[in-house]
Amino acid sequence: MSETNDAKERARLGVTEAAEELIDVSQRIHANPELAFQENQAAALLSERLEARGFQVERNACGLETAFRASWGEGPVTIAYLCEYDALPEIGHACGHNLIATAGLGAAYGLKAALSPSQVRLLVVGTPAEEGGGGKVIMLERGAFEGVDVALMAHPSPADIDMPPMYGVQGLEAEYRGRAAHASFAPEMGINALDGLITAYQAIAQLRQHIRRDARIHGIITYGGSAPNVVPDRAVGHFLVRALRPSYLDELTEKVQRCFEAGAAASGATLEVRPTERLYLPMRNNTSLAGAYRANAESVGRTFVDIKIDSTGSSDMGNISQAMPSIHPMFGVGAMAFNHTPAFTSVCATDAAHASMVQVAQAMAMTGVDVVLDPDLLQRAKDEFASGGGYP
Numbered sequence: 001m002s003e004t005n006d007a008k009e010r011a012r013l014g015v016t017e018a019a020e021e022l023i024d025v026s027q028r029i030h031a032n033p034e035l036a037f038q039e040n041q042a043a044a045l046l047s048e049r050l051e052a053r054g055f056q057v058e059r060n061a062c063g064l065e066t067a068f069r070a071s072w073g074e075g076p077v078t079i080a081y082l083c084e085y086d087a088l089p090e091i092g093h094a095c096g097h098n099l100i101a102t103a104g105l106g107a108a109y110g111l112k113a114a115l116s117p118s119q120v121r122l123l124v125v126g127t128p129a130e131e132g133g134g135g136k137v138i139m140l141e142r143g144a145f146e147g148v149d150v151a152l153m154a155h156p157s158p159a160d161i162d163m164p165p166m167y168g169v170q171g172l173e174a175e176y177r178g179r180a181a182h183a184s185f186a187p188e189m190g191i192n193a194l195d196g197l198i199t200a201y202q203a204i205a206q207l208r209q210h211i212r213r214d215a216r217i218h219g220i221i222t223y224g225g226s227a228p229n230v231v232p233d234r235a236v237g238h239f240l241v242r243a244l245r246p247s248y249l250d251e252l253t254e255k256v257q258r259c260f261e262a263g264a265a266a267s268g269a270t271l272e273v274r275p276t277e278r279l280y281l282p283m284r285n286n287t288s289l290a291g292a293y294r295a296n297a298e299s300v301g302r303t304f305v306d307i308k309i310d311s312t313g314s315s316d317m318g319n320i321s322q323a324m325p326s327i328h329p330m331f332g333v334g335a336m337a338f339n340h341t342p343a344f345t346s347v348c349a350t351d352a353a354h355a356s357m358v359q360v361a362q363a364m365a366m367t368g369v370d371v372v373l374d375p376d377l378l379q380r381a382k383d384e385f386a387s388g389g390g391y392p
Ligand SMILES: [Zn+2]
Pocket: 095, 096, 097, 130, 155
């Protein structure tokens, strides 16, 4: 046990020693927000720092210009820390991905300081485009996570939550095509595509009252016609279907498809339904790993809230969590602000947010030590994963 404790202390100090650098990197990424798949400077900066610290860095990983994969060590246990670094249009780093990137970077520094290269294979995976584009989904498909035993990342939020539920989400675009006609002179000649979409919208609104509480459906009309005196020959809607269980996500997607078809049948318009985004799967929080993370985080000063959360977002980390034991804890940034607001953008560059990020990096590094030096933990994490657990 004392071998583990000594290594954890080295991990903690390894992060402390790098704190100034981590904060500087976070501030640079925050000051230069880059959108999904355009995070060139963030990816270059992180790659450069990892190389300077002795990691082998593969840039343009998986054929993605702003992805990277850094590795160190060739031990029997492979731990991956994930870095996100994309921003949102107009409101910059309103999801605090500058802090995710540096928490992952710091965790890697800490774990490297704690162990020898014969004990661990340590990966830092730079995953672009979380806010749309599904960088992790692409990297998973292209083999970036092959051989990984556990995947860890942590996300800023208003408070520390060890196992936040995250919806899987399926985006769907429904396009109706009818026939244009003069809306007054010859309406009987027209086929009203907008009517088809409105019928579908209403059917979805009715469905919504009878779905499970661990699901959401919401959408907008993105095109509804060109002029009020022309029967619309085209109408387009964009909908998101979300659920906390993959099977229910499939079931709901099927029901929404039937609502779309109802609109087509009623109006006589033709229908085409397309997925708009890569499918983000629901998050499976590995409770063994999350428990270890929480104990480590509490030991460096984090305080968790234990309220039941039934309203969440979605992340492509969900797909990773369906492929290997994973955690995606939330950490508070020292102020009551909510993700995806300009207030959160400001909060994510404060001293308080950076102090949180450093503690979280320490906790993730220490959790990496637990995974490597406590074979029982890794086995429990794997058994739990194999048994299909991890949903709320
Ligand atoms: Zn985010």
